[in-house]
Amino acid sequence: MLAAQSICKGFLGVQALKDVSIVVRQNEVVGLIGENGAGKSTLMRTLSGTVKPDSGTLTLDGKPLKLRSTRDAAAHGIGMVFQEQSLLLNLTVAENIYLGEEQQFTRLGLMNWRAMRAAAKRQLAKIGVDIDVAARTGELSFAARQMVELAKALTLEDSVARPLTILLDEPTSVLSRADIDVLFNRVRALKQRASFVFVSHRLDEVLQLSDRVYVMKDGKVVAEHDAADVTAPQLHEIMVGRSFHTGYYKEARQLPPRDDVLLELAGFGVGQSCRDIDLTLHAGEVLGIAGVVGSGREEVTRAIGGFLSQTSGQLKVNGRTVHLSGPEQAVALGIGTVPRERRIEGLVMFLSIAQNITLADLGAVMRLGMIDHSRERQVAQDWLKRLRIKAPNVDVACRKLSGGNQQKVVLARWMTAGSRILVLDHPTRGLDVGAKEEVYDLVRDLSAQGVGILLLSDTLEETIGLCHRVLVMRDGEITAHFDATPGQKPNQVDLVRAMV
Amino acid sequence: MATQTNSSSLPQPLTDRAVRRLGRKRITRAALRAYAPVAVLLVLGILIALANPNFIELRNLVRVANAAAVPLTIAMGTTFVILLGSIDLSAEGAVAVGAMVLVLLARNDANTHDFGWLAVLAAVAAGGIMGLVSGLVQTGLRIPSFMATLGTWFIGLGLATYMLGGSAVRLMDPALRGLALNRFAGLPVAVWVALGAFAVAAVIQTQTRLGRHILALGGGEDLAEYSGISPARVRLLAFTLAGLFYGVAGVLAASQLGQSNAVIGDGRLFAAVTAVVVGGTALTGGEGGVFNTLVGVLIVTVLSNGMVLLGVSPYVQQTVQGLMIIAAVALSLDRVRQTIVK
Numbered sequence: 001m002l003a004a005q006s007i008c009k010g011f012l013g014v015q016a017l018k019d020v021s022i023v024v025r026q027n028e029v030v031g032l033i034g035e036n037g038a039g040k041s042t043l044m045r046t047l048s049g050t051v052k053p054d055s056g057t058l059t060l061d062g063k064p065l066k067l068r069s070t071r072d073a074a075a076h077g078i079g080m081v082f083q084e085q086s087l088l089l090n091l092t093v094a095e096n097i098y099l100g101e102e103q104q105f106t107r108l109g110l111m112n113w114r115a116m117r118a119a120a121k122r123q124l125a126k127i128g129v130d131i132d133v134a135a136r137t138g139e140l141s142f143a144a145r146q147m148v149e150l151a152k153a154l155t156l157e158d159s160v161a162r163p164l165t166i167l168l169d170e171p172t173s174v175l176s177r178a179d180i181d182v183l184f185n186r187v188r189a190l191k192q193r194a195s196f197v198f199v200s201h202r203l204d205e206v207l208q209l210s211d212r213v214y215v216m217k218d219g220k221v222v223a224e225h226d227a228a229d230v231t232a233p234q235l236h237e238i239m240v241g242r243s244f245h246t247g248y249y250k251e252a253r254q255l256p257p258r259d260d261v262l263l264e265l266a267g268f269g270v271g272q273s274c275r276d277i278d279l280t281l282h283a284g285e286v287l288g289i290a291g292v293v294g295s296g297r298e299e300v301t302r303a304i305g306g307f308l309s310q311t312s313g314q315l316k317v318n319g320r321t322v323h324l325s326g327p328e329q330a331v332a333l334g335i336g337t338v339p340r341e342r343r344i345e346g347l348v349m350f351l352s353i354a355q356n357i358t359l360a361d362l363g364a365v366m367r368l369g370m371i372d373h374s375r376e377r378q379v380a381q382d383w384l385k386r387l388r389i390k391a392p393n394v395d396v397a398c399r400k401l402s403g404g405n406q407q408k409v410v411l412a413r414w415m416t417a418g419s420r421i422l423v424l425d426h427p428t429r430g431l432d433v434g435a436k437e438e439v440y441d442l443v444r445d446l447s448a449q450g451v452g453i454l455l456l457s458d459t460l461e462e463t464i465g466l467c468h469r470v471l472v473m474r475d476g477e478i479t480a481h482f483d484a485t486p487g488q489k490p491n492q493v494d495l496v497r498a499m500v
Numbered sequence: 501m502a503t504q505t506n507s508s509s510l511p512q513p514l515t516d517r518a519v520r521r522l523g524r525k526r527i528t529r530a531a532l533r534a535y536a537p538v539a540v541l542l543v544l545g546i547l548i549a550l551a552n553p554n555f556i557e558l559r560n561l562v563r564v565a566n567a568a569a570v571p572l573t574i575a576m577g578t579t580f581v582i583l584l585g586s587i588d589l590s591a592e593g594a595v596a597v598g599a600m601v602l603v604l605l606a607r608n609d610a611n612t613h614d615f616g617w618l619a620v621l622a623a624v625a626a627g628g629i630m631g632l633v634s635g636l637v638q639t640g641l642r643i644p645s646f647m648a649t650l651g652t653w654f655i656g657l658g659l660a661t662y663m664l665g666g667s668a669v670r671l672m673d674p675a676l677r678g679l680a681l682n683r684f685a686g687l688p689v690a691v692w693v694a695l696g697a698f699a700v701a702a703v704i705q706t707q708t709r710l711g712r713h714i715l716a717l718g719g720g721e722d723l724a725e726y727s728g729i730s731p732a733r734v735r736l737l738a739f740t741l742a743g744l745f746y747g748v749a750g751v752l753a754a755s756q757l758g759q760s761n762a763v764i765g766d767g768r769l770f771a772a773v774t775a776v777v778v779g780g781t782a783l784t785g786g787e788g789g790v791f792n793t794l795v796g797v798l799i800v801t802v803l804s805n806g807m808v809l810l811g812v813s814p815y816v817q818q819t820v821q822g823l824m825i826i827a828a829v830a831l832s833l834d835r836v837r838q839t840i841v842k
Contacts, residue, residue, distance in 0.1 A: 050726075071728045086726055088719035090786035091712075099716060100727035102709045110707040 007056035031210030049073035079153030089138030094120035143179035249465025257285035267313035288467035296476035305337035306330030336414030349399035354380035360417035383412035404435025548806035577742030585785025586645035592765030593656020598750020603760035624747035631743020661762035718785025
């Protein structure tokens with residue numbers, strides 16, 4: 001039995017785990033659910049030895065357990081199947097399975113490849129999968145790689161004299177239904193000799209596979225249930241439930257959208273990930289798309305921003321049919337994207353506020369083919385005031401700003417570029433409550449000016465609170481429409497029903 | 501062990517079609533690309549032979565082999581570094597140091613030393629130390645390989661020039677000169693030494709943990725680290741290994757030239773990197789290897805030999821080599837997946 005008791009862990013002032021205790025019994029599949037940022041991944045990384053808790057203890061069969069690395073964890077029979085797969089695509093299946101453990105196949109410093117391949121074959125046979133162990137993993141399908149990962153974790157059986165504990169961190173998020181069934185079959189069959197901790201966004205899957213479920217929220221375990229005793233909507237309510245008040249989302253400031261259509265999608269599709277998407281976005285409207293990871297909502301918005309190419313259907317911007325060649329064309333058409341990874345995609349961190357704000361439309365501050373610096377700073381200064389960006393001046397590098405202020409700079413950039421369609425991809429992720437509220441205010445300001453906003457949000461509450469209408473997607477298709485006019489806001493449970 | 505006791509609980513192997521589908525391989529363009537360098541070499545050889553039949557005369561082929569000896573030895577070292585996803589610019593400096601140590605310790609016209617074969621050992625070791633320094637600078641000070649090896653390149657050049665007093669020192673040891681002058685089975689001994697270096701490199705790449713770990717780092721350093729591999733250790737070893745090959749190359753170069761001077765390494769970095777890249781080893785690391793480099797060295801050498809036979813001006817030859825390295829990278833990169841080029 002693996003147990004974590006009163007685990008606390010903080011990162012740079014954010015308390016990721018607060019007094020978390022869980023138990024994983026032998027031959028049990030334990031489900032772990034929670035919203036983004038609830039602390040699931042940190043807990044998994046604590047159990048696998050990559051994160052050291054600030055306080056609290058781990059015990060294995062009642063004995064205290066100190067884990068300094070993944071190797072330590074492995075020595076105690078704890079293996080992890082990573083969400084971001086940990087296989088090296090340039091190596092073969094066998095080489096990956098025994099990566100870092102090659103010494104058992106060396107003699108006089110030379111490798112015995114045949115022995116390694118035979119051993120790898122045995123590992124794969126354990127889960128009943130026939131994959132060519134000499135194939136490079138880069139040539140395998142994603143699902144097959146997942147099986148290799150599982151086999152790699154199972155190699156611990158040969159070196160550890162106790163039943164294994166295998167941590168599955170969102171293994172299903174990119175698998176097809178058929179592949180998920182295969183994986184679940186393997187997990188069920190292996191349950192007699194190992195225990196599993198299973199993290200997933202899809203509540204129905206968690207209930208289907210697990211014996212017991214822990215629900216995490218804001219770094220704490222808030223509930224524990226036998227899987228037989230709860231339903232997916234119940235779990236969801238526990239997962240998101242927090243005091244809800246309408247003032248928070250500035251609903252009083254939500255104005256009815258205008259009549260002109262900014263964006264229209266008809267039969268729109270992006271490869272396998274989404275298809276037959278019909279939607280319209282009016283000026284001044286906030287349109288939310290709800291859905292779990294893998295529902296295809298990311299792909300729809302990425303394609304609208306020009307980051308993915310559409311493969312079917314029609315996309316109309318301001319009434320004109322277009323086929324976006326890339327983000328550059330999207331920006332030129334007035335479509336701005338506020339990406340989820342501000343640090344990676346949203347801002348050039350070492351450039352100043354002014355330079356970032358004018359990045360999308362430098363032409364506005366050019367004179368005679370040269371950048372007019374005083375004009376550039378003037379434009380930025382205006383935004384600093386209008387958006388209440390907290391910074392000493394516009395020459396400060398963006399990396400020195402807080403998350404909320406960085407988000408405002410991104411918005412200021414699109415306003416400067418004259419964008420009338422904004423894709424907000426998780427605009428409040430990682431922001432504290434006060435900063436979130438400011439972003440909500442900004443969303444209302446923008447709508448009032450006639451900007452159309454497509455919103456993907458971390459929480460349903462935020463989606464419902466901010467939007468005029470909400471679309472729900474599942475498995476690449478739109479499954480429901482909800483009107484979200486103030487006073488007639490839909491219930492979260494209704495949305496969840498369409499999501500899972 | 502659990503494996504045996506619970507064998508009854510094994511899932512039924514391969515009952516569902518979904519599992520079978522998992523194992524199916526996709527044929528990739530990468531697989532076809534792997535043989536492109538060999539095809540290029542063959543076509544090149546045939547074209548040159550058609551234009552000037554002298555090319556396939558035994559005497560000329562021996563000349564090609566002889567010209568390939570030093571580049572091959574250097575490129576072995578460079579290959580390992582490039583497999584890591586790093587770059588090694590220090591080859592010319594390390595070769596100069598190796599040649600300088602050899603000439604000054606063997607019988608020469610500048611001092612009275614006469615250590616014979618011990619001088620060879622010292623020269624190779626000196627190359628290894630140069631590589632070790634590159635590795636230490638990189639891992640210890642966390643300086644990118646590009647800058648670290650740019651530094652050791654010039655350290656090596658400066659050191660060699662200073663020790664040689666700014667002039668050429670002649671190598672007078674007849675046994676060591678024999679590396680270039682004596683023949684075994686029709687080929688100069690230096691060629692056999694280079695082939696030996698290739699064999700050693702091939703064994704390291706395919707048969708040792710170091711070779712595998714270098715590939716692993718090139719494929720994904722963070723992932724390799726998760727598997728318990730120490731990236732710093734692997735880097736250090738790879739750079740040292742590269743230095744040892746440069747040391748050997750320094751010995752061969754001094755022997756072929758009969759002397760050592762500061763410019764003994766000139767142009768060799770470009771030739772080595774070109775050979776590695778033309779052979780199909782990816783600059784991003786993790787793909788390719790010493791077999792590719794062998795082909796790459798032959799392509800580069802055959803091409804320059806052919807151009808000489810066809811009477812092409814040396815300046816045009818350089819231009820062709822420059823075009824070749826760009827073409828090779830353009831053909832080998834999977835640019836669809838690479839969105840940002842730096």
